[in-house]
Amino acid sequence: MKILLIVPIIFLLHGVCSASYAQKVDARSTTSASSTATLQLNTFAEFTVTPVNASAFAFNSTTSYESGINRSSFSSFVVKSNMNWLLTIRASGAFFAASGGGLSNTLPAGVISFKTNSESTYRTLTTTAQTLRSGAAGGSSQPGNTFSIDLRVAPGYLYNGGLYTLDLVYTLTTQ
């Protein structure tokens, strides 16, 4: 009687062991492990200005004084940004700095006007930042991120002859 009772128990347990092993054989067919790669993309915006046709404006004729001098592609710009961007222009001061004795410091920044090469109308330069151009995220190949500006200088006859200089200030911001 004892033997009869024990035998089924052995079979029962054997079944448990077999099932357990079989389950593991299935489970060992595939296993995975993972790792992460974290990329921190920081805000980036950069532009370069390259003088193209930026030699001094020489006023030495009636025509140049009366009509002013237009300089196409004065400088070229390349903007690279991973956000939409806005580039502004302003004069560093209200008046040109005059070099040499006896020259007046009254030549205003407003004798300069500017436009991008895709615009048709010049705008007068001031000490307040004005939008030069805005654009979409992208590099130099992004349409609109590479462009030139045209400059026009028309001082008229009101100012003494001499060498006048003025800085143009460009500012790039992300939007």
Next chain:
Amino acid sequence: MSTIKKCHLKGVCLLKLSFILLVYPLTGPLKAQPTSNFFINITSQPVSLSYTSAADYENPKLVDKAFQFNLAAKNSLYDIYVRMERFGGAGPSQLPLNLFYVQFDSSSPAKNVPLTPFYLTSIDQLLYSDSLRGNQTDTYRFDFGHLALEYAYLPGQYILLVTFTLTTP
């Protein structure tokens, strides 16, 4: 007669108990043994990359020995697969997975592994097949790289999950 029967039943109960206690420890190793001989275990640190300059954005990047793992597949042929997914905390725009690749590091292992890049997708792709004898383990090292990201992706943190899968035929 009834007394004898009671005693007999008690005896059976004791026997059952002793068998269960005896066999239970046996089932433990049976479960654990295949597992210990079949595993893939990442031993490298997570990869962390930061992008701040034009050079970072305009050039490809390659992280040498970015991923390392050990594997065991006792007395068996095995295949290694890889896939990549975007993971929680993804940035505001989606990085295309196919910019990224893994390639066997040239130093590992001393096998005839292909050294060409495997561009990643969200679907497992076979990296390599081999076999192991006994309790040996193999160690693999992979470089992780990507093509230039350029400026099309918004600033933020992008987390990618690279999963290596070990299978036996």
